[in-house]
Amino acid sequence: MKTYWITWCVLLAFTAAMLWADTASIPRLAFVGFMLAAMLTKASIIGANFMHLRSEHPGIVATVVVGLLVTGVILYLLIAPDAARIHEMVAAYGRK
């Protein structure tokens, strides 16, 4: 049970760090990088310690990680560049 409350402390520390970063003057790219890294670390900690993925069969771990993380990243990377094109189009042709 001690592990769970240590995990709780770590998660709160990460959340506090993210809130601090939100108010600090950090370059946008570094800010986004830090936030994404902290988010994925928090998600991994919850999965590993609270959901016990750390002690599950590697098949379950692979299914969850590949199924969720990789698919999510592919999903986003496939559509995000298309969304960015709107700004190029507006620059070229105007908003109407």
Added chain:
Amino acid sequence: MTTTTIDRWAGGACPFEAGWRKVMMWWFIVTDGLLFAGFLAAYGYGRILAFHWPDTAEVFSLKYIAAMTFVLITSSATMASAVDASRRGDRRQALRFVGLTAIGGAAFLGMQAYEWRHLIAEGARLSRNPWGDAAFGSYFFLLTGFHGSHVLTGVIVLLTTAVRTAKGLTSADGVEMAGLYWHFVDLVWVFIFTLFYLL
């Protein structure tokens, strides 16, 4: 034949060395997680597409959202403790921690209802809002509403688990399944909190 199948799904002979309930719960979590991934990807698309996305620090009180996050993380820790107590056969402590988790979930829902009420009073709607891009309101209500419906479901599951634990009807596996669902709800909030409120 039936016995063989049940034996295999009891977890002893793989494929994942876990019982059928746990495997099915993980399958559910992955598919439900993909639904959230789709919503978040759509939000990312809309966010890039927007010409004037509102500054979330001006729209929301981040201290309030941080308090909501604190409540949810704490409820996850109490849920993990409930699973642990249940595994040890300590029914009384398991019941206490499940009850605390349900209270945490209900508190989160109350806080979210207050947040919604406040934003609606300020003019936020699905199709418009006073702060910027029109899609902001629809993404906000869609993401937090869908997550909130999961929290509500989780609270109902927790209350059912608490009653069944009190009566001695729920096995340690049953508490663990409720726990997996609850942690998933917490996990999704980590993404919404970062991607919607902070970035």
